[in-house]
Every structure is written in C-alpha cells, then in structure tokens.
Amino acid sequence: MDRRNQSRKLAAGWMALPLAALALGGCASLAAPLLKPKLSAEIAALPAGDWKLDPTHAALIFRINHLGYSDLIGRFESFDVSLTGDASDPASARADAVIDMTSLDIANDSFAEELMGPKFFDAARYPQAVFRTLSVTPGENGGAEVNGELTLHGQTRPVTLDVQFNGTAFEPIRGTQVAGFSVNAVIDRTDFEISAFSGLVTDEVRIQIEAEFLKQ
Numbered sequence: 001m002d003r004r005n006q007s008r009k010l011a012a013g014w015m016a017l018p019l020a021a022l023a024l025g026g027c028a029s030l031a032a033p034l035l036k037p038k039l040s041a042e043i044a045a046l047p048a049g050d051w052k053l054d055p056t057h058a059a060l061i062f063r064i065n066h067l068g069y070s071d072l073i074g075r076f077e078s079f080d081v082s083l084t085g086d087a088s089d090p091a092s093a094r095a096d097a098v099i100d101m102t103s104l105d106i107a108n109d110s111f112a113e114e115l116m117g118p119k120f121f122d123a124a125r126y127p128q129a130v131f132r133t134l135s136v137t138p139g140e141n142g143g144a145e146v147n148g149e150l151t152l153h154g155q156t157r158p159v160t161l162d163v164q165f166n167g168t169a170f171e172p173i174r175g176t177q178v179a180g181f182s183v184n185a186v187i188d189r190t191d192f193e194i195s196a197f198s199g200l201v202t203d204e205v206r207i208q209i210e211a212e213f214l215k216q
Helices: 002-035 109-115
Strands: 049-066 070-076 079-085 094-100 128-138 143-152 155-171 176-188 204-215
Touching: 079 204
Parallel strands: none
Antiparallel strands: 049 070, 049 079, 049 204, 079 094, 094 128, 128 143, 143 155, 155 176, 176 204
C-alpha cells in the first residue's frame, strides 16, 4: 500500500509540473500588455536631463570588407555613453562615449589578440577610444546628424554619426524612462593611422550602434 501511495504521489507531482508551467505562461501572457511599454517616437516626448547607457541593451558593431569575399564583423563588449539634452532644443544635445578597446570580440580569440596588437588597434598603448559631440543637426522623423570628434589609436579626427531616435516610454520593468537610438557611421581607418594591409583589407569601416538609455 505504501509503495502504491508513494507512486501515486510521484505521478501527481510530475503531472503538476507541466500544469504549473502552463499557469505561469498564462500569467506572463496576461501581464505582457501591462508590462510592454507604449513608445512614443516623438522627440517632444523625450524628457530633458541626463541619460545613462543601459549596457545590457546596447551593442557596438563594426564591419570591414575582407578581400571582397565577405565582411569581417566585430564588436566591443564594453563601452559607456552619457547623454544630456532637451527636446525643446535638440541641437543642444550632447553625448560622450568611451570604448574599452581591449573588449574586442570577433568570435576568434587569437585573431582578436592580433587586432588588438601593434599592427592594428595597439590596445596596450591606446586602451580607450573616445567620442564627444560637437554639434547636432536635427532631421526629419526623429533623425539627426551628429558631428563630433573621435579619438582612436592616439589620433583625433572629425566623425559624423547618423542617429535615429526609436522612441521613449516609462518602463515598469526597469522602473524608469527609457529611450532607444540606432546609430550608423563610416570612418576611414587610415585617418587614425591604422593602415596594416591597406588595399587588401578595405580602409572603410562601417559602425553600427544600438543603444537604450535610462533617465537619471
């Protein structure tokens, strides 16, 4: 009898697991409309003040063509951006970014070490790249042209960012106002004296940034 009762209890326990999972899934489905933020893509909806990057929802990717065969794609895992501005005067917005050059990831550790070596980024001598805004020219539909200075490999050169504001909302999950942006830029690596294998590997580097900011 005891064994039969024990078996029944075990069977009941195993049957309860999928039922519990279904119940939790149902709760999540019910909660989703309440938790999902209602974004506004209007710049005017962006609260004035200081914003800080959410590093768990950010990506900095670069692409460079290799011999015409394909694009080499890499990313920097560690970078920080601070943003300040007022929607009533978008031209006054300013951003400062610092990139940890030693955080390079190209899914190939030995090649990443080579790229961080003296022929390319020379990250031991220049462990950081820094960008600072000089001017902002607002465009249409949440777009803007951001002119600034990029210091990379010990060289400071002008760089223009194509910035797209994706929207903002108060987000219950993170408990604060959140704003999202997509950024594209193109630089010439030889401008920063990174010229190894120029002519074989293209000098044009395409940069993509996806970033979410938290209101401070």
